[in-house]
Each structure stands twice: as structure tokens, then as C-alpha cells.
Amino acid sequence: MTAHLDPVLDQWIARFRGPLTGLLASWGADWGEAEELAMDTFAEAWLGRERLRGSMADSRVVGPWLRGIAANLHRSRQRSARRLRLEPLHEDAAVAPSPEHPDERLDVLRAAFALLRTDQQMVLRMFYLDEASTREVAALLMLTEKAVEGRLHQARRALREKADRLLAATAGGSR
Amino acid sequence: MTAPDPKHSDTMVRDEDLRALFAARRPDAARFAAGVAERLARPRFDDDDESDGTAAAPVHTTSGLRTLLDRAASVVPGISSGGGIGKSWAAILSLPFLLLVGVVATFARGFRRVDPSRHRDAPPLSPAERRTHTDFPNRLIALESLLAIGLMVIAAIGGGIAQDAVTIGLLISMMALIWHIGQSARAGVVDPQQVARTMFLTQIVALFGCVFWPGPMLFSGDSLLGNAGVGWILELGLVVTFALSWGLARKADPFMAFALCVVLPLGGLVLQLPSDALARTRHHLQTLYLHPEELSNWSSAGVMGQALQAAGAAPVDLQAVHERLVAALATTPTSRSQDPVHPTVWSTAVALGLLGDDDLRRLAMRDAGRDVDDLLSDSRPLDIGVYRGYLLDCALVAREPTAAQRDHLARRAVAAWPAPDARGDQLEQALFCARWLARLGRDDLLAAQAPQAHELLRRHWVSPRTAAWFSTPGGFCTFPENGQHADIRSTSHAVELMQLVGAPEDLPLREVRAFLRHGFDTSLIGRLLAGRSVLGKEAEASLVLLDRGVGLPAVGTLARLIAERAPLAALLLVALALRAIWLAQRSAMRLVGALP
Numbered sequence: 001m002t003a004h005l006d007p008v009l010d011q012w013i014a015r016f017r018g019p020l021t022g023l024l025a026s027w028g029a030d031w032g033e034a035e036e037l038a039m040d041t042f043a044e045a046w047l048g049r050e051r052l053r054g055s056m057a058d059s060r061v062v063g064p065w066l067r068g069i070a071a072n073l074h075r076s077r078q079r080s081a082r083r084l085r086l087e088p089l090h091e092d093a094a095v096a097p098s099p100e101h102p103d104e105r106l107d108v109l110r111a112a113f114a115l116l117r118t119d120q121q122m123v124l125r126m127f128y129l130d131e132a133s134t135r136e137v138a139a140l141l142m143l144t145e146k147a148v149e150g151r152l153h154q155a156r157r158a159l160r161e162k163a164d165r166l167l168a169a170t171a172g173g174s175r
Numbered sequence: 176m177t178a179p180d181p182k183h184s185d186t187m188v189r190d191e192d193l194r195a196l197f198a199a200r201r202p203d204a205a206r207f208a209a210g211v212a213e214r215l216a217r218p219r220f221d222d223d224d225e226s227d228g229t230a231a232a233p234v235h236t237t238s239g240l241r242t243l244l245d246r247a248a249s250v251v252p253g254i255s256s257g258g259g260i261g262k263s264w265a266a267i268l269s270l271p272f273l274l275l276v277g278v279v280a281t282f283a284r285g286f287r288r289v290d291p292s293r294h295r296d297a298p299p300l301s302p303a304e305r306r307t308h309t310d311f312p313n314r315l316i317a318l319e320s321l322l323a324i325g326l327m328v329i330a331a332i333g334g335g336i337a338q339d340a341v342t343i344g345l346l347i348s349m350m351a352l353i354w355h356i357g358q359s360a361r362a363g364v365v366d367p368q369q370v371a372r373t374m375f376l377t378q379i380v381a382l383f384g385c386v387f388w389p390g391p392m393l394f395s396g397d398s399l400l401g402n403a404g405v406g407w408i409l410e411l412g413l414v415v416t417f418a419l420s421w422g423l424a425r426k427a428d429p430f431m432a433f434a435l436c437v438v439l440p441l442g443g444l445v446l447q448l449p450s451d452a453l454a455r456t457r458h459h460l461q462t463l464y465l466h467p468e469e470l471s472n473w474s475s476a477g478v479m480g481q482a483l484q485a486a487g488a489a490p491v492d493l494q495a496v497h498e499r500l501v502a503a504l505a506t507t508p509t510s511r512s513q514d515p516v517h518p519t520v521w522s523t524a525v526a527l528g529l530l531g532d533d534d535l536r537r538l539a540m541r542d543a544g545r546d547v548d549d550l551l552s553d554s555r556p557l558d559i560g561v562y563r564g565y566l567l568d569c570a571l572v573a574r575e576p577t578a579a580q581r582d583h584l585a586r587r588a589v590a591a592w593p594a595p596d597a598r599g600d601q602l603e604q605a606l607f608c609a610r611w612l613a614r615l616g617r618d619d620l621l622a623a624q625a626p627q628a629h630e631l632l633r634r635h636w637v638s639p640r641t642a643a644w645f646s647t648p649g650g651f652c653t654f655p656e657n658g659q660h661a662d663i664r665s666t667s668h669a670v671e672l673m674q675l676v677g678a679p680e681d682l683p684l685r686e687v688r689a690f691l692r693h694g695f696d697t698s699l700i701g702r703l704l705a706g707r708s709v710l711g712k713e714a715e716a717s718l719v720l721l722d723r724g725v726g727l728p729a730v731g732t733l734a735r736l737i738a739e740r741a742p743l744a745a746l747l748l749v750a751l752a753l754r755a756i757w758l759a760q761r762s763a764m765r766l767v768g769a770l771p
Binding site: 004005009013014017021025031040042043046060103109110113115116119124125128129130138143144146147148150151154156157159160161162163 | 201487618725
């Protein structure tokens with residue numbers, strides 16, 4: 001199926017799809033739910049675009065707008081879940097399911113990722129889930145680009161340290 | 176696409192691996208777009224408020240407003256920064272905002288009123304008005320001198336509202352300029368050369384009154400350009416005024432030429448120059464003299480190393496320092512009191528990565544291993560002194576503790592966390608415990624301590640409202656119970672603590688940045704005279720750590736404009752002066768030629 005969307009909305013989706021889905025996943029939604037909520041967010045944002053003050057091409061304007069809508073939808077989803085007593089879907093590994101042919105290196109990274117601080121997990125999810133730039137991540141997190149770059153750097157370094165530690169522990173255990 | 180720090184792949188996970196990690200979760204672009212399209216095509220019910228996320232979504236960031244509220248709350252008494260919407264609007268109508276409006280309004284009014292032809296129909300000056308008009312330069316100098324004295328007093332007793340005072344000074348200059356042109360036109364003495372001189376003089380007086388006399392380092396809150404920005408704008412204005420006057424009159428004014436010869440070199444010497452704090456911090460660490468038997472500089476080196484690590488800068492070559500440390504390791508002191516090497520040296524050396532595993536084992540043996548063993552066996556809260564953090568690294572390498580022992584060490588660190596009502600340098604103690612937990616990889620315990628750490632940070636932060644006289648606000652103080660004097664060392668500790676546990680949401684980090692920026696001098700004379708100021712270097716390194724390790728919240732356009740109100744006022748003053756010169760010349764040309 002080919003969707004015909006307004007070029008501006010297309011731009012929004014191309015720039016914010018990954019970071020927004022990553023953000024929603026960091027707020028506690030499982031990956032499937034995060035993707036659904038992200039789609040809802042784009043649709044709601046587009047329908048309510050008259051209320052957006054500022055340029056629709058400016059990430060610094062669109063980012064906080066999308067974040068606000070996503071937060072409202074996420075809260076609304078949580079309220080519904082509580083009311084209907086829906087059980088959260090815990091199929092969710094922090095990052096991705098183990099594939100049929102496991103890659104040992106990725107398994108270690110996956111385990112190390114789970115040990116990261118929540119803010120570090122968040123920035124990695126937002127940046128690496130899809131093709132994203134720090135500008136969009138910064139706009140959604142309402143931070144400067146420099147701050148996002150700093151957080152990414154720290155998160156990658158922390159991930160490396162934790163992965164090394166896990167590898168060392170595994171090697172020690174097998175000795 | 177922006178990829179952060181591709182050059183340090185040896186210490187970090189590679190981009191490709193992280194992309195592979197998330198590959199299975201990556202939304203399919205076509206399916207995603209189709210999903211959005213399908214949602215847009217659904218029939219909608221407008222009264223379903225829960226489905227419409229835009230109902231209460233913020234339309235722009237709130238951080239700018241938050242900064243404004245905090246700033247306003249610090250100036251207008253009795254307005255809390257955490258109130259409802261009524262209070263918010265009351266807070267926005269604060270002194271900085273009103274000054275910005277005043278500057279823009281004065282410029283808008285002056286834009287037309289500096290045209291001499293607009294005053295042709297005004298009544299002529301009375302004798303008293305004529306005397307005042309003739310005496311304008313002296314009165315202007317007297318007025319700006321009074322302001323300069325006021326600014327010097329403000330700088331001395333706190334400096335929290337210095338930028339407002341500078342803006343007021345520039346606003347007065349703008350008003351005086353507009354008034355003078357009007358009076359000259361009414362007196363019928365609009366001589367282009369004289370107007371150019373007066374405009375030149377107005378800018379010089381503003382430069383001396385607002386920048387040179389009170390000091391270019393005057394605390395300027397969260398302004399990026401600061402008071403030095405005001406100085407550079409006025410200096411540039413003087414050069415352009417001179418050039419314009421020369422071009423219009425076709426001859427150089429000797430008074431202006433002489434004044435420029437004095438003012439330009441003076442500005443070049445004392446005004447702050449742009450600088451790359453990261454590159455400078457790297458240079459400082461590279462050139463810092465570090466000797467194991469001399470305690471000076473080691474604490475600062477620790478802060479610099481931490482900042483460079485957070486910024487992902489390339490490692491600094493400290494081979495010579497490493498060799499001195501190895502030589503010191505070879506000596507065995509007869510007792511701890513006789514040890515010529517202070518524990519801070521070892522702790523910093525470990526933090527800088529200067530000691531390898533073998534060095535750490537030798538270091539553990541240096542005290543006969545007693546302290547390291549005590550660390551693992553003792554069950555009381557950690558009480559080894561904040562300088563002796565290296566013992567943990569020694570224990571981890573030399574004793575290879577089991578998981579249970581590591582957990583025991585972490586629990587001891589948590590138990591040593593300062594109590595909420597404790598007195599003394601609690602920031603340093605908290606940082607010591609936080610470093611310990613981070614080193615043990617116990618982010619869970621670190622996160623659990625975050626609320627306490629944030630409370631501690633709030634207690635030690637010095638706001639413009641609570642800052643003691645003769646102190647600069649925005650930083651952190653060591654002993655809040657003894658008065659609110661922010662200092663660079665405590666602020667460095669606080670910034671590192673925020674890097675480990677995160678910053679409290681309500682703490683204005685831009686004020687913290689302004690304090691640190693105020694702590695070092697990048698002017699030419701500052702670089703020449705204060706090159707040995709270790710605290711200045713520490714402030715610069717902490718600024719890098721704050722920018723790269725903690726991160727600053729984004730600010731909106733209005734908040735940015737308000738923050739830069741003084742440089743904006745200087746810019747508009749220069750624009751008005753240039754327009755006045757231009758219009759005076761045009762007005763004079765109109766009078767040339769045959770009259771009927």
C-alpha cells in the first residue's frame with residue numbers, strides 16, 4: 001500500500017519517526033504500542049496543525065509539539081489500560097528479540113543495554129532506532145544539540161564499559 | 176546524518192553495532208506512512224477529548240518561560256517562580272522584560288525623532304533650555320559617571336542585577352541622544368560635524384560608564400555575549416561612526432581619531448575574547464605542572480580530566496607525569512604521616528587513567544594492603560576520607576572482589592551518603608559516594624540516591640535572591656549554613672554530581688553556567704596576568720563538563736532576547752547614533768542652494 005501524504009507531513013514523519021517511537025518506547029510502551037502511538041501522534045498533530053505556532057518546517061517548533069501530543073496520547077492510553085485492566089505486553093526485551101541465529105556480540109550488547117541508566121537508554125533508542133539526527137532528538141527532548149551529543153557519547157561509552165564487564169565476567173566464569 | 180564522535184570507537188560501541196541492535200525494532204517506513212494515512216482517513220468525533228492529544232499539548236517549549244520565571248522571581252520581590260498562570264504573567268512583566276520593551280520602544284521612537292527636519296515646527300529653545308543643550312556633553316558624562324559608580328557598587332555587593340543596570344545605562348544614553356538631536360534642531364544648530372562628534376562622545380561615555388569603569392567581567396547572568404559583547408558592539412560603533420563622519424565630511428575628525436587610538440587598544444586588552452573552552456581545557460591539562468609530591472594542581476587536573484572525558488576529547492599526553500608517579504610508587508613511606516604523596520594525587524591519577532593494573536597493585540601494597548583489606552572487611556559506613564577514593568580501584572584490581580563483596584562496598588557507600596540535616600561540605604561527600612557507586616557500576620543505587628542528591632544540590636545552590644553581599648550568584652556554596660557564598664570548587668563538585676545523578680529540573684543551569692563563565696578571564700590582559708589562576712582553569716573545565724556532560728535546556732527566542740537585552744540595547748544605540756549622523760548631513764544638504 002502506498003500512502004499519499006502531504007509533503008510537510010511526510011517530512012515530519014521522515015525526521016521524527018524513529019526518535020518519537022524511541023521516546024514512546026522509553027516511556028514504558030512496548031515497541032508495537034510505541035509505533036502505534038507514534039502513528040496516532042503524527043495523525044493528531046497533522047489534524048490539529050492550526051494550533052501550532054511557528055514554522056512547520058522548524059524542528060525546534062515541531063519537536064515539542066509532537067512530544068506534547070505523544071505525552072497526552074500515552075497518558076490517555078495508560079488511563080484506558082488501567083480502566084479496562086489491560087495487561088501490558090511484556091514481549092518486550094529492552095532492545096530487540098534474540099534472532100534465530102544469535103549473534104553473540106549483539107547478545108552481550110543487549111544485556112549491557114539493559115544495565116544502562118534510563119536516560120542513556122532513552123537517547124540511544126531515539127537516535128539509533130531509525131535514521132535520525134541529533135537536531136530532532138534534541139527538539140523532542142527539549143535540549144540543545146550539544147547536550148544530546150554529550151549524552152549519546154556518554155551512553156555509548158557506558159554501554160561499552162558494561163559490555164566489556166559482562167564479557168570479562170563470562171570469560172571469568174568459563175575459566 | 177549526524178553521528179557523534181566517530182573517532183573514539185575504541186572506547187565506545189560502534190554506530191553499526193547499535194544500528195544492528197535496533198534493526199529488528201525499526202519501523203518500516205512505508206507501513207508507518209500507511210498507518211498515519213489510515214488514521215487520517217478515519218471518521219472523527221471532535222468531542223472525544225482523550226483521543227485528541229493536541230488539546231493540551233504545549234505549543235512551544237516551557238524552558239524559556241521557566242527561565243524567565245526564575246529570573247523574574249529573583250528580581251521582583253514576592254513573586255514565586257512556581258505559581259499559576261496569573262503569577263506567570265505577573266512574573267513575565269518583570270524588570271528584564273520591561274527593559275527589553277523599553278529599549279525597543281525607545282529605539283522605535285528615536286528612529287523618527289533623530290531626524291532634525293521633524294523638529295522644524297517646534298517652538299525655539301528658551302534661554303534655560305539653550306544652556307542645558309550647550310552643556311550636554313558635561314551632563315552626559317556626569318550622568319554616566321554616576322551610573323558607573325552604581326554599577327561598581329552592584330558588582331561589588333552581588334552583581335545579580337548588573338545586566339539590568341547596564342541596560343538602564345544604555346537606555347539613558349539612547350534617550351539623551353534623541354533629546355539632544357531634538358534640542359539641536361529647535362536651536363537651529365544642526366551641524367553635521369558637531370552631531371557626529373556628539374554621537375561619538377555618547378558612545379564613548381556609554382563604553383566607559385557601562386563597560387570599562389565597572390569592569391568588562393561584570394556578571395551578566397545568562398547572556399551569552401555578556402558585558403564584553405556590549406563593549407565590542409560599542410567599539411565597533413565608534414569605528415563605524417568615525418568612518419561615516421569621515422566619509423560624509425570628506426575629512427577625518429582629529430578628536431575622534433585620537434579617541435579611537437586610545438579606546439581601541441584599551442578594548443582589545445580588557446574585553447573578553449571568544450574562546451574554545453574545550454581546547455583551552457585540553458591545553459591547560461597538557462601544561463599543568465603535576466608532581467606527586469606537590470599537591471597543588473591535582474584537584475584541578477581531576478576536574479579537567481573529567482570534562483575532557485565527558486566531551487569525548489582525544490586523550491592528553493601525560494607520559495612525563497606517569498613516569499613521576501611510577502617513581503613515587505617505588506618509594507615506601509615509613510608511616511602515613513611521613514608519606515610525601517597526598518592521597519588526592521593517587522585518586523586523581525586513577526581518575527585520569529594514569530595508573531595501570533600493575534601500578535594499582537603496587538599502590539595497594541604501599542600501605543601494606545591494610546587499608547584495602549579494611550575496605551572489604553569493615554561493615555561500617557565508608558569513613559576513609561574523600562581524598563582516598565583510589566582505594567576502591569586498588570581493591571578492585573588487587574583483590575578482585577566477588578559479587579557479594581562488590582555489593583558490600585556499594586552498600587557502604589550508600590550508608591556514607593550525607594544525611595539531609597548534616598553540616599559541612601556535603602557536596603563533596605555526596606560526590607565521593609556517587610563516584611564510588613558509578614565505579615562499581617551500580618546505576619540502580621545511584622538512581623535511588625538521585626532525589627537526595629537533588630535536594631542537596633538545591634540546598635547548596637546560591638540564587639540571586641539569596642546570594643550574600645560581595646559574592647556572585649548562580650554557583651554552589653560549600654557551607655549553606657554559613658552564608659550563601661558560591662565558590663568554584665563547590666560548583667565543580669556540583670556539576671560532576673549532576674553528571675552522575677542528573678540535574679534537578681527546577682535548577683536554572685544557565686545561571687550555573689553564567690557563574691562558571693564569570694570565573695575565568697579570556698581577555699588579552701586576563702590571559703597574560705591570570706594564566707596561573709588554577710581556579711579559573713577549573714571553572715573553565717567545569718563549564719565544559721556542564722555543557723557536554725550535563726547538557727543545558729533549550730531556550731525560546733523571547734527568553735534569549737531578554738537574556739541579551741544589554742547587547743541589544745548597545746546595538747540599537749549605535750544604530751540610532753549612525754542614523755542621527757546620516758540624517759543631520761542630509762538635513763544640512765537640503766539647506767544648501769539658492770533660496771527664493
